Structure formats: structure tokens, C-alpha cells
Amino acid sequence: MNEVQPIRDKEVIIQIKNYLKVTSFRNYIFFSMGIHSGLRVSDLLQLKAGSVRDQLHINYVAQKTKNRKKKKKRKKFIIHPDIYEDLMVYISDMDDDAYLFASRQRKKLTGAIGEPIDRVTAYKMISGVAQRFGLTDIGVHSLRKTWGYHLYMDDPRNLALLMEMFGHEDIATTLLYIGNTQDSMDAAIRRLSFTQSG
Template identity: 70%
Template sequence: MNVVQPIRDKSIVEQILLYLKLTNERDYIFFGMGVHSGLRVSDLLKLRVRDVRDQLHVVYVPEKIKSRLKKRRKQKMFIIHPDIAEDLRRFIEGMDDDEYLFASRQRKTITGAVGEPISRVTAYRMLNKVARRFGVQQIGTHSLRKTWGYHLYMDDPTNLALLMKMFGHEDMTTTLLYLGLTQDAMDAAIRGLSYT
């Protein structure tokens, strides 16, 4: 399994947002919601217009995770960030409440269904395409959530307890590893090592 990283440079995040805003409104809203909310891609893809129309928060119950660790499936709320709220409002104008927020433009090959959400694979491809354009490596669907958490932590390390709660992690080490901060610390320590 490939390790994916957050986008550590805020200016790159801003450039990606601007690029997507000019080239693809759906992908712009998707990326913007991801880096501003901390929602998993699987949760973003399930959003319907009614979940965000005239709302201050996105309210959801995390999906059941198949693992030995039993994560609590409590309802969580993520604010719709002011930086994306107005663009989101314009994006959903004229859409029905039952429509998926990030609907595919294509008919499903097997079922023939129309208006279904884009797949995780489509989201991954979009993210990788834009990441390559901006020279970002080790990107994946978790990179949006990791970017959100990374910058919350870097802006104020006292947010660590909040991030643990939002990610559903049991300890700080897990959160620091998830955000790539442990690797950053190791890199800094090694760079500082000198025998001369």
C-alpha cells in the first residue's frame, strides 16, 4: 500500500484551488470541501445537495469500518468553511435536493444508472492529475483529509486533541503518523545531524 502525504505547502493548495475553479467547478468544490472539512473521500462522495443546502455544517455518521479496531460511529459535524461556502451555494443552484453533490457525468457501464456519484477511482485520478500538474507527489484520496489536519496542526499544535477526535484516533502517535509529522520530525533531526 502506498503512503500518501498531505499537501504541506499552503501556496500549492491555493494554486490547485484556483486552477480547478477556472477549469472544473465540480472538481473545485470537491477539492475545496476536502481540504476545508476533513471529511473522508467516501463521505464526500455520498453527499447529496440536501446535506449542504442552507446548512452551516455537514452532519454525518461515519461508515462502519471493517477492522479489529472498533471505531465509534457517532454523528459528527464538519463546518462548511466560509472560503468555499459561497462557491458551493452557487454550484448547487438549480440542483434537486436528492442529487449527489459530486455526480458523475457518465452513465454507469453495467447498470446504466445516471447521476450516481463519481467513484473513488475517478476522484483518485482527478487528484493525481492535478497533483502532477503542480509537482505534488505521494497524493491519494486521503491527502485531502491529511492536508486539512496537517494545516490545522501546523497553525496551532494545540489542535492535536481536536484532530484525534475528528479522525477517531485513540492516541496522539497515530494522529502524528497519519499527518506525516513523524516523518517531518525524523527528516529534520537527520538534516541537523553533523559529524563535523
């Protein structure tokens, strides 16, 4: 299985957001929150309307640490101004205990309704839209990687912040994770030349 990549082209990100906004507002909010927050998909899927309603920040316990004996990691992230108003419109008719990204279908095994979409559904949505825009090696983790990649590209001084947010132990892991190592290697190889000049 290929390692998923961030979406590097900001113009493509804008096109995807515009496309999703008119085809599925839920998927638009999901995609937008993913690329603006750096949250894992498992954390995004557990968010409820009450946790974001009229809030500037969202407090949550990372799903990855929730069931461990280790100390639970409480985290906080800002709701990005670019999506704040759309998010408030999206949740305006939701009860506080409703999942933000609820499935439109009844769960086959339990018969439950209103449960969050699962990772497979999220993956199908993200990979489907990626394919539509000619992107490869894109999956649900690409949203988090896109967030990190663009924070780093906008200002490399954000590297320490990214290490903390991702829970990485070293810079090399973070650079590899956001796909910057491959970009740097490609650029270095393009500069390498064995032809005579002039």
C-alpha cells in the same frame, strides 16, 4: 504502494484551487471541501445538495460505520467560509436529492445516471492535478491528511481535536497519519552535524 502524504505547501494548495476553479468547478468544490472538512472521500461522495443548502454545518453518518453493528457515528462539520459562497453557487440549480459530486456518465453496470463519482474517478482527478503541480505520493486520502496537517501546523494544541476527528487511539498514530513524524525526523537529521564549527 506508497503511503499518501498531505499537501504541505499552502501556496501549492492555492494554485491547485485556482486551477480547478477554472477547469472543473465540480472538482474544485470536491478538492476544497476535502481540504477544509477532514471528511473521508467515501463521506464526501455521499453528500447531497439538500444536506448543504443554506447550512452552516453538515450532519452525516460516517460511511465507515454505516454498515457495522457498532454504534453509527453521527458527525458534524462546518462548511468553511472560504468555500461557502462557491458551494452555494455550485448547488443552486441542483435538486436537494442530487449528489454533490455526481458522475457525468451513465453507470455501465446499472445504467444509472446522477450517481456519485467513484473512488477511482476521484483518485484519477486528485493524482492528475497533483502530477500537474509536481507533487508525489498524493491520493484521495491526501485531502483529509492535508486538513489535519495544516490544523496541527497552525496550532499544535489541535492535536487532541485531530485524534477525535480521525478516531485515533493515541497521539503517535495521529502524528504519523498527518505526516508530521517524517517532517520532524527530516528536520532533526538536518540539524545533526559531525563537522567541527569554527
